[in-house]
Amino acid sequence: MTTTHTAEPDVPIRVLSGPTVVIDYAGLRLLTDPTFDEPGEYPTPIPGFSLVKTERSPASPETLGKVDAVLLSHDEHDDNLDRSGREFLAHVPVTLTTVSGSRRLGGSAQGLEFWQKTTLQAPDGTLVTVTAMPALHGPEGSEDVAGDVIGFLLTAPGHPSVYVSGDNASLPLVEQIAARVGPIDIAVLFIGGVRHKPVLDGALVTMDNALAAQAATLLGARRVIPAHFEGWAHFRGGREELIEAFTKAGIADRLTLM
Numbered sequence: 001m002t003t004t005h006t007a008e009p010d011v012p013i014r015v016l017s018g019p020t021v022v023i024d025y026a027g028l029r030l031l032t033d034p035t036f037d038e039p040g041e042y043p044t045p046i047p048g049f050s051l052v053k054t055e056r057s058p059a060s061p062e063t064l065g066k067v068d069a070v071l072l073s074h075d076e077h078d079d080n081l082d083r084s085g086r087e088f089l090a091h092v093p094v095t096l097t098t099v100s101g102s103r104r105l106g107g108s109a110q111g112l113e114f115w116q117k118t119t120l121q122a123p124d125g126t127l128v129t130v131t132a133m134p135a136l137h138g139p140e141g142s143e144d145v146a147g148d149v150i151g152f153l154l155t156a157p158g159h160p161s162v163y164v165s166g167d168n169a170s171l172p173l174v175e176q177i178a179a180r181v182g183p184i185d186i187a188v189l190f191i192g193g194v195r196h197k198p199v200l201d202g203a204l205v206t207m208d209n210a211l212a213a214q215a216a217t218l219l220g221a222r223r224v225i226p227a228h229f230e231g232w233a234h235f236r237g238g239r240e241e242l243i244e245a246f247t248k249a250g251i252a253d254r255l256t257l258m
Contacts, residue, residue, distance in 0.1 A: 011160055011186060015258040017057040019073070019080050019190055019228040021164070026156040027122030028068040031092075032164055032188070032227070034085035035078075036061055042078040051078050055231035061088045069120055072097035073135065073166030073190070075105055076147040079232050080167065094120070096130055098148040112150060115180075128156045133177055135168035137205050153181060160185030163219065167194075167228065169204045174215045183220030190228035193236035209237045209245035216251055224254045 014022040019033035035057065042051040061084070070092050075081050086105075089095050095102075095109045096118065102111030112118065112132035120128045133151035151166040163177070163184045178184075193208030206228065207215060216224045226242060229235050237245075239257060246252045 011162060013162075013186070013188065013225055013256075015225065015227045016059050017055055018053075018231040019167075020057065020085075021188055021225070021227050022059075022064065023071075023154070023162060023164075023188070025154050025162060026126045026128050026159045027124055028120055028128055029064070029066060030069050030071055030154070031064070031067045032071045032152075033073055033080040033166075034061075034070060034088050035080070035082045035231075036084040036088065037082040042082070052233040053079070053082070053231060054233050061091070067092050069093060069130075070095040070097075071130070071152045071164055072101065072109075073151065073164075074098055074137065074147055074149040075101040077167075079228075079234070096132075096152070098150050100148050114150065122156075126156055128154060128159075130154060131181070133163065133166070133168075134170075134173045135166045136170040136173055137167045140170075151177075153177075153184075160222075162186045162188065163221070164188045165190050165207070165215070167206050169206050169211070171211055171214060171218070174218050178218045178220065182218070183222075185221070186223045186225065187216055187219050187221035188225045188227055189215060191226050191237070191242070192229045192232075192234075194234055195236070209242045212242070213245045213249035213251065216246070216254060217249055221254060223256055224251075225256045225258070 012024045021032040023030045039053045099111030102109040114134040117131045131153040135149045135151045137149040152164040154162040189212045191212045192206045194206040246255045
């Protein structure tokens with residue numbers, strides 16, 4: 001692990017692969033967008049285009065221990081919820097996700113509208129508030145094509161705030177988040193610079209490195225953990241480019257690369 005910022009001792013965070021991140025928060029173990037399949041290819045509705053997973057996850061569901069909740073930004077794309085990830089959801093007490101996703105998934109899935117709150121109780125009685133953050137998986141008006149997506153904000157008394165962006169490509173929404181709940185202590189940003197030509201005229205459907213640096217600045221994040229930028233062939237902009245973007249923005253010291 002290469003770090004340029006000291007980790008928060010009370011919020012251990014580990015990026016596993018792609019968008020899958022383990023967050024140990026206030027006595028709870030939370031997992032974002034589970035993807036545990038072996039590397040392989042996934043067909044898509046886009047003619048001539050498949051999603052290709054290129055890296056194996058360093059952990060399996062069996063090695064994670066007890067997971068108290070899954071924070072699922074969306075269920076409709078294999079690079080955020082693959083086959084083994086779907087199987088994993090059946091063993092988790094609750095999956096927090098979009099309203100439409102909760103209807104598709106059933107089981108323990110609980111749908112949240114933007115800004116809606118729910119609470120999770122840690123073993124010591126601490127109540128962790130999870131707030132659904134607005135997100136947009138592409139340019140304005142792209143929901144019918146790219147589907148619904150949400151991010152998450154974790155807060156609890158005496159603990160840093162943690163923001164998980166999900167597959168958000170909208171800087172104006174980040175501005176809204178910053179104005180309403182900022183500054184953020186820790187931001188887990190899904191990046192990747194994803195474009196799917198000819199879908200949405202090749203517009204970004206996730207943040208690229210430059211947008212991620214702008215988002216981190218807007219949020220006032222003390223610590224930034226990038227996810228969803230390695231492990232799949234359609235991700236663009238690697239580690240060196242990411243560091244360069246944050247250096248150019250004057251906030252490289254906030255960046256934690258895993």
